[in-house]
Amino acid sequence: MGDPDPAAPSESESTSEPEPDPVNDRTRWNKKYRQPDTEFSLPEDPIPALEARIDTLPDGRALDVATGTGRNARFAAAHGYTVDAVDISDEALAQAQAAAKDDGVDTAIKWIRADIADYTFEPDRYDVITISYFAALELLPDIKEALAPGGVLIYEQHLRSSDEIEIGPGSDRYRFRSNDLLRACLDLTILSYGECRRENTMGELAVATLVGRNSAGGAQSYPRVDDGIQ
Secondary structure: OOOOOOOOOOOOOOOOOOOOOHHHHHHHHHHHHHOOOOOOOOOOOOOHHHHHHHHHOOOOEEEEEOOOOOHHHHHHHHOOOEEEEEEOOHHHHHHHHHHHHHHOOHHHEEEEEOOHHHOOOOOOOEEEEEEEOOOOHHHHHHHHHOEEEEEEEEEEEEEOOOOOOOOOOOOHHHOEOOOHHHHHOOOOEEEEEEEEEEEEOOEEEEEEEEEEEOOOOOOOOOOOOOOOOO
């Protein structure tokens, strides 16, 4: 799994984190994925905002950054997108590809092994970009440039919190502060932003979730969403 800081956790909602070692980043993440670990558990469902808003998003091509086992990529492919899914870990991509084959969507996804810090984001290419549990603030300018006009970024990341949180990286170094993500995306049209605690099967986590569109203007068209959808 790639990260602008090679030590930072990405897709995992893990309570443990690897020691910093840029040279062995890929090897370390491959070992994580190969060895079952009760403290290293990945969600199966896509980002809730992606699932809730899928019918409002522009059709076309999607990018899943630090895809891990491909939960967002597979969900997007199942809804008609052609997907590029990038991760540093060979083992993660192998597991993701096997899951995509089981889901019947493997032909719609291109699996790309790369460190996100070194990946070249092609401008104006993607109608939807998803990022989950991956600290990429330094890379956001390039990632946003990869949005096509009208394209939508959906980004969810762990937050620093004064509450007792059970899920996520052990160090605040890899958690966003309040409004970090919002401030980094104010050049997009913010369709939704929220910070909250949420339960999953392993416990409680604190997350920031942003949905932003590559559009501008004082009067714009907005998607219709149900009450309660972020």
